[in-house]
Amino acid sequence: MAGKTSSKAKKSGGRPSDALTPQQLKDMYTKMNHIRAFEEKVAYFFSRGMVHGTTHLYVGEEGTAVGALAPLSDKDLITSTLRGHGHTIAKGIDLNRMMAELLGRTNGYCKGKGGSMHIADLSRGNLGANGIVGGGIPIAAGAALTLKMHKQDQVVVSFFGDGALNEGSFHESLNLASVWDLPVVFMCENNQYGMSMSRHKSINIEDLSDRAKAYGIPGTSIDGQNVFEVYDAMIDAIDHAKKTGPVLLVSETYRYMGHSKSDANRYRTKEEINEWKQRDPIAILRAEMLARNAVDEQELDAIEKQTREDIEVAVRFAEEAGEPDLDDIINDVYA
């Protein structure tokens, strides 16, 4: 059922998310709206033929990226996925250069050569998106090994989807990370489908976090539409990862749009999509902020308006630059 989650993480008493300041809440709200506005803009550009290749949109899953990355510092590391715009924005990014990259302009992060799935920003600890399903997981384990060998008090968060749970790289990485007690949080975003394949048809267990048992590490499933639950689970997971070793989190979430731009949504129903939209992560955060009297309606509307304006600014920034020169195509192959 849509929205069904097990909430083993919930404990009675005060949770870290109860102590979020109004400013922290506003930052989270801003990021979630940035992600949505960015993705909607990209969808529009794609339909106009202005974004090339393919692109995978994060709309509906904002609670996971923002909740998971809010506790991290710039020094903490992430690896991302082919659906990586949300992680990239949540980790902190220059939206102008990011939009420029998607539009294939020379002022983009990869000089316009990489596009949607190849943005990295080492200055903010973002080791990059990855076009290969499960491709980021061994990189995260490797980065965590580096942190451990350097005795650095940092953590790596590796995002991947439910489809990656059946890849060899997932098993190899969790096995290695668990025997070496690496400081890494494996964050599975279970958006219910690997392209068109329902996870009920691809995985023979109900609670995906049960996979953790095979590696002797903690595994928890959480409600990814509730940014507070993600945040709290992540605080615990980071603590465990730094002190003891890896953790598997499974965030139950949903993508509103198709897998990629070629998706006609034939494998799921409008009813199912609408059911999930009832539990929209941005709406849930908004309601909670109002309930806590952290902000008023006008302020939230102003934030929303500002985030849309920020995206327009990013588009104008991108349009100032040209596309890369043809002769430049053989450059930057090697470091």
Add this chain to the structure above:
Amino acid sequence: MSTSREITYAEAIREAMSEEMRKSDDVFLMGEDVGIYGGAFGVSVGMIDEFGEERVRDTPISAAVIVGAAAQHSSSMEAWYTHVPGLKVVIPSTPYDAKGLLKSAIADDNPVVFLEQKLLYRVKGVVPEEEYTIPLSKSDVKREGSDVTVITWGRMVNRCLEVAEELAKEGIELEVVDPRTLMPLDEEPLVASARKTGRVLIVHEAVQTGGYGGEIAARIADSDAFYYLDAPIKRLGRWTFPCPTIPCWRPMWSPPLRRSPPPCEISCNNRRRNRWRHLSSCPRPEWQWKPAR
């Protein structure tokens, strides 16, 4: 005064790894059975004693597809790696090259696939006591000669050098050129040699079909060396079959270098024989060489 001694290929690789690990704590060794076991072929013997198990890390069996497939099926996989933009591919043929190139590979900021051939591990060669490095992407003329350019790498270099000595007795001088780094390829020395001799044979242990020899042949054919060629460019690789385990088939495992006729005759057997004055002593091929399909 420089001093040299003879050590094996495996020892040269161990020295390169150990020296770099002494220099920088960021360098470490990770792999299957590299620790107490000392590596499946004894390459890392003793390293765990010096550097400890943090820096000489045994891994569970992982990346099984690539490493395992290559090792268990005794295949030569270099062409696969050269096909990936962004990778560098190094395949040293001597202990001297192995040590110098591995040190450069460790220092390089790019991912480098460094291919060691297990049948080379016990081969000995002269290696200086002093520290040295060999830059990546620098081809090396292993033997000068005027008649036929033989481009080869890895284990086939020594075998071609042996053949070259035999043919020298018959008055045929092979020039043996070892690219050492396949990607990015230092092309000019190969082209220059082709221009000089006008005849090119490319030998590799890997299966001929789809092998890297095809790439090198194409590059020479594309270059101005084409106008200097007296004969078609020839390739000699293993025939296309999975690696046999039965001993009687073992000779077929490697390219048919020792079979009659030797490779230079393949190259000799060309239409413009009149330009082969100095090869007049070359015996006529009695065995028609058939390329692998």
